[in-house]
Amino acid sequence: MAKFLKWVEAGPDELLEDVAVRTLDSRLQPVMHYVPLAAKHPERDIEHVHQMRVWARRAKAAMSLYEELLPKRRRKWINAQLQAIRRAANDARDDDVFLQRLAGDAEHAAAARPLLDAVRHHRQEAQRPIVKLWKDLFELGRFPRRCAKLLRKVGLRGAAADAGPIAFRPWAENRIQPLLDAFFAAAEADLSDLGAMHRFRIAGKKLRYAIELLAPAFGESLRTQAYPALQDLQDRLGQINDLAAAQSCLKRWLEQAEGSQQTAYLQQMLDQEQQRLEAQRSECLAWWNARRKKELRHLLASQGLTAAHP
Numbered sequence: 001m002a003k004f005l006k007w008v009e010a011g012p013d014e015l016l017e018d019v020a021v022r023t024l025d026s027r028l029q030p031v032m033h034y035v036p037l038a039a040k041h042p043e044r045d046i047e048h049v050h051q052m053r054v055w056a057r058r059a060k061a062a063m064s065l066y067e068e069l070l071p072k073r074r075r076k077w078i079n080a081q082l083q084a085i086r087r088a089a090n091d092a093r094d095d096d097v098f099l100q101r102l103a104g105d106a107e108h109a110a111a112a113r114p115l116l117d118a119v120r121h122h123r124q125e126a127q128r129p130i131v132k133l134w135k136d137l138f139e140l141g142r143f144p145r146r147c148a149k150l151l152r153k154v155g156l157r158g159a160a161a162d163a164g165p166i167a168f169r170p171w172a173e174n175r176i177q178p179l180l181d182a183f184f185a186a187a188e189a190d191l192s193d194l195g196a197m198h199r200f201r202i203a204g205k206k207l208r209y210a211i212e213l214l215a216p217a218f219g220e221s222l223r224t225q226a227y228p229a230l231q232d233l234q235d236r237l238g239q240i241n242d243l244a245a246a247q248s249c250l251k252r253w254l255e256q257a258e259g260s261q262q263t264a265y266l267q268q269m270l271d272q273e274q275q276r277l278e279a280q281r282s283e284c285l286a287w288w289n290a291r292r293k294k295e296l297r298h299l300l301a302s303q304g305l306t307a308a309h310p
Contacts, residue, residue, distance in 0.1 A: 004030040004055070007223065010216040012169035019168045020066045021154050023213055027062040028078075028147045030055035032138070035085060038092075039134030042127060046096040049130070053089035056082045061209035065175060068157070074150045081137060081146075088129040094249050095123035111265035114258070172217035176210050176305065183207045184307035187293060191285060194244070201237040208234055218303040226299035229292075236284045243277040 008026060010019040034052040042048060060082045063075060099119050102112045137143035156166065186203040189196040208230055215223045250270045257263040297307065 006212045012217045014168045016166045016171050027059040039131045049092045056085040071153045088133045091126035169217040172214040179207045179210050181308045222303045247273045
């Protein structure tokens with residue numbers, strides 16, 4: 001599998017436009033790599049669909065971060081396609097994960113077998129939007145051409161362009177601040193509420209993606225110390241989100257269950273996921289305490305990143 005790096009290489013004093021072009025290209029290239037693989041060779045590796053979705057998210061985050069440097073019409077078109085790529089991957093990814101779980105459940109093989117067949121059929125249907133998307137955007141190179149045109153048009157606009165060149169570091173400081181403030185504001189909510197925890201996870205994901213893109217503007221410890229602490233938190237929140245997504249998936253299959261054996265099997269799985277979700281939530285809430293919150297604030301503040309929220 002190809003190796004694409006999440007970290008952007010740049011210098012704090014580089015011209016903003018140069019960093020923007022390199023950054024956007026580093027996010028769009030993986031999308032262009034994984035979509036054809038996911039469309040044409042899904043059986044080779046289920047990671048193709050997963051990585052297609054992951055890099056579409058990362059590309060969307062980069063497009064959002066550098067929005068002011070992008071031509072509006074081309075930006076909106078690329079963003080719409082990235083959103084379509086993410087949506088096309090959703091059902092396929094859910095099916096891939098569920099198929100892995102069913103195939104590995106030797107203890108309940110008799111109950112799992114007919115369900116496996118149904119999920120495999122659903123996975124085949126879920127492949128259709130991915131293939132259509134590849135045909136529409138990639139078979140004749142439409143998406144890569146549009147991306148190339150976008151990158152050629154990256155630059156400051158209006159009054160910002162008239163003011164002269166901008167270095168990467170001061171711009172990065174201004175761009176990361178609202179994401180930092182939003183993250184710590186979300187951290188003050190009642191995280192025992194699933195909705196509040198979800199909003200906190202999203203705020204953390206936006207900050208994490210921004211650090212991946214902007215870290216070179218700051219000291220090395222932002223990448224080596226603050227980022228791992230944030231990623232540890234995000235991994236825990238992500239596990240909770242995965243369990244909630246698994247519950248939703250199981251509920252959909254339960255509504256279509258055929259026979260008492262399959263119904264009982266799915267209900268048992270659903271009950272287990274609910275127990276795991278509650279345990280994971282309790283563990284995460286206990287782990288994300290005042291001390292860890294303070295430590296993360298301190299690590300970020302050491303790079304000059306201080307949240308407005310107390």
